Amino acid sequence: MGIILTTLTYAAYVFIIVMYVRKAVRYARMPPHLRWDLYPVMHESRSEYGGSYYEDPEWWTKPQRKKIIKSILFIIKDNFYLGEYFHLNRGYWIFLLPWHFGFILIITLHILCFWGALAMVMGLSVSYESANFIGKAFYYSILLTGVGSFVAGSLGSIGMVIKRLSDRSLRAYASPMHYFNYFFLLAVFLSGLYVWYFTDPTFSEYREFWKGLITFNPKNVAPAAAIHIALFALLLLYLPFTRSMHYIIRFFAFLRVRWDDEPNLRGSRIEKRVQKWLNQPLDWSAPHIPTGKKWTDLTSDLTFSGQIKDR
């Protein structure tokens, strides 16, 4: 049993990391696009009212001061707060927030378990009796994040199902996949809750399992814990096929599209990147498209601009 769980957990982590990195790289390597800014742009000094550097006379002669960190902090903060939902869709937010927190905390739990196990391997005692502060800190943080995740996640999953089913419009836009996701996550959270409440109230078994993982020394666990571990591993294998990556993708959507206000100044990095794509031949089929010609040819090309016809 221990070997199966260990192998499954390893496979799940490798798989999700590979898939997420692949997706992120795919987005990062996409061609430069035309600008499609949407204000307020958070890194602008005038973001409070949505202003941009275009408000400056002869803006191209003024230095550009971007506060990228402000944008990044905004996105991170919003991952925990979900501000737009809070302000505009409170009935949804009230269920979405605990669901999100359940997810965030279960990931945090596993990160803590990894580092806690590493500390244990190095000889540190991770328990409430530990003489070392770090040992105690690991013990309590694992306990709190675990319980917090299972409780918030269970409530959130149930709440999301109720919300989706009870709201006619939300129901119309939901697919079987939505409900499958809610129930899958509910199973993960509830199994964790069961383990904590009935079989492993201090997560000592779980920490031992993790110690076994990082020392390549598989540990057997009680059936309830085994079910939870297997479900979580299966969740990791399934997540890349869902929209779960939006936590990360948001950075692309905001930093690379919505707030991408980098002007194309002469000799700039963006000008160099775009050049390759401007030499791309056109391959659309409508009558006004000069198929085969390049974007750069469009400066002079009017011969293919189509006929004026009355419809």
Next chain:
Amino acid sequence: MKKEITISDISRKCDQLTEIDKEVLIPLPYPYEHTNIELPIKRLSEEEKTRYEASLDGISAIGILKPKSKREEDELVGKFLSGLQKLFSEENNWTFLQPLMLSLEYCGKCLTCSGACPIYIASGKQEIYRPTYRSELLRRIKEKYLDKTGKITAWFKGSNIELNWLTIARLGELAYRCTLCRRCAQVCSRGIDNGLITREIRKLFSQELGIAPKELHEKGTIQQLKIGSTTGMNPAAFKDNIEFIEEEIHEKTGKKIRIPIDKKGADILLIHNAGEYLSWPENPEAFFIIFETAGLDWTLSSELVGYDAVNFGVWYDDIQLSRIALRHAKIAKDLNVKRIVIGECGHAHKAFITVADRILTGDLNIPRESCFTLLDDILQNGKLKLNPKKNVFPVTLHDPCNIVRSMGVVMPQRRILKKVCSQFREMDPHGVGNYCCGGGSGFTLLSSRNFPQWRSAISGRIKLKQILETFHDVITPEIKKYVCAPCSSCKGQIRALFNDYKVWDKCSIFYGGIVELIANAMADIKEPFINWECR
């Protein structure tokens, strides 16, 4: 009980998917709250119904011709699928691939965006006008017909949608029920942009199927490239217009101004929406007076395309967008000007200053700026003698979406208005949170069949409501009021709204640009520059 429309209904054969019920439209305030004078939306004639596809909501914006045979139907489906493939390929759609993919792949379907959409709200929450409705359609079609495992996972992912010519034609029409105002995108915490998806649908139709509203394409971008302007004004007519404007300035103000045309090496090339010369010549007149009084070194261009700042491509077609932007840039380069200033035209601002920015490389990359920053600079530096007491009437500002939400130019126009008007008041909401006039993304220009009535009844409804509410305390027709709408397209839409609802007669609310208010406040112009005459 009324049957609710679902996504998959889009493929269902029926005479009309949605009937617009005037009883459910959001109510308007005084003096329109009891009168129930809803604009009748004309039903299409039997001949039009036979000819055009309008089974979505009984409205025809594009005029998609009904196929005459099964072969034509299949051809439409085939072309759509080929366009769909191109939309998701780097080679064919590098211009917007990343934003499109991000918006399509990560929508959480929470529907938070719906509450931000003025069309959805004004229509009494018609399901088909929900911002996510058309996005979800494209998403499901793409998932089922383009993704490798699409047909296997269709049921599980909910993308089980039938792709027939009716689905396609309705999707095409649906892409012209959104003004691309992007309020929905602003409230999405995942960064999903339904406005962008709408534009990509329009693009697919235009670039692959050759289908676009004739007002935007044949009589829009094509006419502009061939004749010089979407108004049909050729270079000779433009020069005549300028002569006429010189005379009119002299008559109105006593100022003798020689308007510079094709002056090489000038500091500024000023480009207006050419519609201004024909519909609101007082707007370019005011610009010319201000520029000359401020002592700027500037010029106009009389080259083909060079005297019309519009670029309708920004609403529906990347190729046309590029053609026009490149042409504008080349004209500026040939004139050897140092910068280009865009007049009061929202989409021209966005198209030329931001969206086309990355197409303009090397010596075609000439700095471009908004007229509002320049005008603000002129006023702040005291280059004009002003008397704000000459504008002694309530004034409010309509923010064109393309200038605020898409460019972040928010404060200069406010600083100007506070300097030249003694009774300026804001709308609510305003700035980057404003409501679209209802004529955005080319709607103002779409004049075929029954679309203009739909536009006045639905897409412009919230703006009209907002204007009336802003002036609620002075709504009586005895007090003249001014809506400053510094954008040709917005002005066109407000003109239509005001005419259809008889706003001038009932409330004495006038509309115009920002420079007219500046000229009206200029101390050395004795006669009022603003002529309170609704056109």
